[in-house]
Amino acid sequence: MSSASNPYDRHPFFEQLGQLWRNKTAILGLFIITGFILVAILAPVLSPHDPVATSLYDQLKPPVWHETGTWNHILGTDELGRDTLSRIIYGARVSLTVAIVSVGIAFTLGTLLGCISGYYKGIVDSLIMRVMDMILAFPYLLLAIVVVAYLGPSLQNAMMAIGITYVPRFARIVRGSVLEECEKDYVMAARAVGARDMRIIFINILPNCLGPLIVQTTLSMASAILDAAALSFLGLGAQPPTPEWGGMIARSRALILRASWVMTFPGIAILLAVLGFNLLGDGLRDALDPRLRD
């Protein structure tokens, strides 16, 4: 591992990351996520049917192990006759996109604001932090609803809404770390030699805050998938026929008594993906938090 080479060359961050390999739950999480990413990339190859093609002759076919199930539709079909397995496979694309894009927005904005806030302090800091408080002081789902009502329901807007509501988490973490790092000698030194602020922030300080940031990122990706599902439940998320897992459950909940497989499988898909991100996040947390190390 990288930490085995000269420790003075390597940032302690990578050394900590090495810990990850010792944490089996994190590896499990990594496996699950890699699996989903592969499925998402290979969706056209893997899925047996077109995920949006409706077939009114194949409505509500049960999964294969059911008495009347067939191998043609391994996980059955929904009420428009679309193949559940194919939709779940393509849904991996959508849901992972949701996770990556919305957390990407939050990460970028949050880190930027947090850095500015923590580095410049004073009035800029309190202004930014008050705005973050405002966002935090409002139930995130309600905020997302307002944002979506404003922008209109679509997957893009749902991702945007989720991203915005996640900004404060990142901003706070980064600000805290930056405040701490600013007091350290190496920052003083960098300032003394006249390095520009931007350079100090992004080259010197930020890498030192990466640990908690990465943990927050993986955990936020997990909740982004769930929040997208919640928005879909309220009719504000991905619009059909987009195969988004949350939307699939939400729109098939009417079938709960008649054909519950239609809502069960996307539920399991969400469960697994979110579990994957959470396991990875937890593993990272354990690995990157020195206090938790044996």
Add this chain to the structure above:
Amino acid sequence: MLAYIIRRLMIMVPTLLGVTVIVFLMLHATPGDPAELLLGERATEKALHEVREHLGLNEPLHVQYGLFLRRLMKGDLGETIWTRQKVWTEVKQRFPATIELALVALFISCFAGMILGIISATKQYSVFDYVSMLGALAGVSMPIFWLGLVFMLIFSLNLGWLPLSGRLSIDVDLDIITNFYILDAILTRNWPAFKDAVWHIIMPAVTLSTIPTAIVARMTRSAMLDVLRQDYIKTAKAKGLSRLKVIFKHALRNAMIPVVTTIGLQFGVLLGGAILTETIFAWPGVGKWMYDAVMQRDYMVIQGGTLFIAALFVIINLCVDVLYAVINPRISVQ
């Protein structure tokens, strides 16, 4: 301490007003106004204009917001657009329902979460540890509305143990005083209603508590592990104190700080999750109320409700900070 609390409360005012301004502006910028929704398919230009005129929606935005502020100064939240009632009256009806639900959920998650966390920590790497932590992870991984429906199928329809939805059975009478049904039942010594209200709250509260339970359990576990490694615990063990005593008297107290922080943050999650839980369990609370208000563009409800939710949130966070000092006197509130 008092000065600190007062200062925090002072900062709260601009934060709250900021929230109402943002929400107000965003909603007004959103196409579709209450008049449009009141009239629905049958809207005509003329009818729309008249309704808007009556609602004061033809005024410029700053005038409308100014009006809201001026009323607020007098302690008046105004009147709802749809139900034509004092916002305050509705707040008094809705908030207790949600807070009752959230408190029970919070109680469940603290209780279950901390117990799971403590046992997991003391039996690190045991079967129990893995199963409970994995269960906790599954808890944070499930869409709450899906879980709610699954619970209903299992516990109401198949097993018949719990009522499906609502706060109270239709044949149970209860004199409402505070709108906290459980409290009202206790106050009026109405034990059948008490039992009924508790029976009704179990399933929604458990559904709502899954995510916080999981988070609290994991937090407790890691905080406990942290503390159990400390020297004074080793000393205490070495002194021959009983295992339980060490855990509960020495370790837990010190592990509480991060746990309390987490619990404080979970209240916000609970209020957010309440929108879904309330919709599914027909629970007449704030989440559903606010969601409907956004959908119906009831500006008055949104402004009033936002103000209250935000205030609640800020106050809870303040309580958490104060609680730190109570748990651990060494921490100053600064």
Add this chain to the structure above:
Amino acid sequence: MKASKNLFRLSVTGLVLLLMIFLTTSCGQKEEEKAEAPAQPAVEKEEATQAAMEKILVFGRGGDSVGLDPAYETDGNSFMVCDNIFEALVFYADESTALEPGLAESWDISEDGKTYTFNLRKGVMFHDGTKLDANAVVFSLGRMMKERNVKFMGQGYEIPAQERPPEYWVSMEMDDIVGSIEAVDEHTVVFKLKKVNAPFLANLGMDFADIISPTAFLKNPKEFLRNPVGTGPFKFAQWVKDDRIVLEKNTDYWDTNAGPYLDKVIFRSIPENSVRFLELKTGNIHICQFPNPQDIALAKQDENLILPTQPGMNIGYLSFNHTKEPWKSNVDLRKAIRHAINREAIVDNLYQGMGQVARNPIPPTLWGYNKNVPMVEYDPAMAKDYLQKAGFPEGEGLGEITLWSMPVPRPYNPDGVKIGEAMAADLAQVGIKAKVVTFEWGTYLKRQREQPDDMDLFQLGWTGDNGDPDNFLAVLFDGKASTSIRTQWISDAYHDLMVRGRETIDQAARDAIYQEALQIFYDEAPAIAVAHSTVIWPAQKTVKNFKLHPTSSVRLKNVDLDL
């Protein structure tokens, strides 16, 4: 880390365990059969305890009432409660909109069709003990007028200023119709109209024209909508917001020949459709409003449930943006779309049989319905021919069109977005690329009215108010009448028919006028009538004599419960 080897095994076992729990739900069908057995005694037990006490009917519905002052409400959930507390001068028949005497025993219409004289029923009391008289009628309807051209008899009442415009009165343009309302004697009221308006009498049967107790209203005008007092078979008792409204039997009801039989009626709000149906299955509610279409099949299998059914007085349609080309003037293109859409499949699969394919844009139960208009057939080949004729062979040159689909279920359309998807798939068959577009409902309504350039096709619909064809044909499609008509189709011939229809009193003559209008509608295809939904609200077998009304009003006067 001695146990870390076991970790994988344990994790996997744990996961499998969890999955199994969830999979139990996917075998729900089997469990359900088991579940039915215990569910039944529960119903009996509950009702056995009630038998000794009262007959309580619980009505499960999707949302709460907004208010209970009929003049100011606009939503079905408010009106369905008002239906049982209040009554109007004229009643609609049990299962149609044929007019019957209501609080007015009889009425006369003058020769010129501009003066209506109503003779009120005697001995009718409001729930607060005051008497129904001419002044109460003048008060109830007069308060909605912009210019209060009213005459009371004797002392009369001071009508307070309006809190807000009475939405129905305004949108039905009643101010342009009613000139004055006068009390002639204690039991006679005279309406003088500004112009002849054939639908006027039917309008008076609608909810907004209900008669309220002036005394109760004046006691606290701001709170009347939460303390309604009328003459109906049930009295208002209690309201827990977003939870329940409780009505009690009016023991002094004037009509002693029939109900009310129920001691109490409880309207419960249960927003989630699936949950509401589960409540019905477990016996906690007696009637389930708007179940998911998917659950109807289950209700049919359940021998404890009955399925009151009523073809709804509604139409779900797909229309064109007539403010822009090519839709505005290319009739062939409109017809191509009309023949490309498989309405049978939509009704079968998405209305789940709870609907019928529309021949006309008015429901068959209405007079004026034109049976001679051919049924539009699903015929992709014909659609392609029309496309060719329209100048867009195989959809070429049309580009990707937008198909606006409703985000919320409405009585006339169970799932706009799914129907939009099905339609887009049909259009793709003939080469037209259509994108399903939707907005949140408030935005949808507003943007649709503006007829924006990015809207090509849109779904919408209508539930009839008063059973008059004018209430469908003019308000929906006569774009020449006003810019707020949602289909901005400009046709002089059609518009003239609509004006004539309104100004003709004789119903046979009007029938002919509307039939002619429907022929034009068929020839010009300004919109595509998709389906009339059938309302099915499953109920417990113990509910007797519950009839659904085409206007979706809920009348519980004659309903009884078997105990």
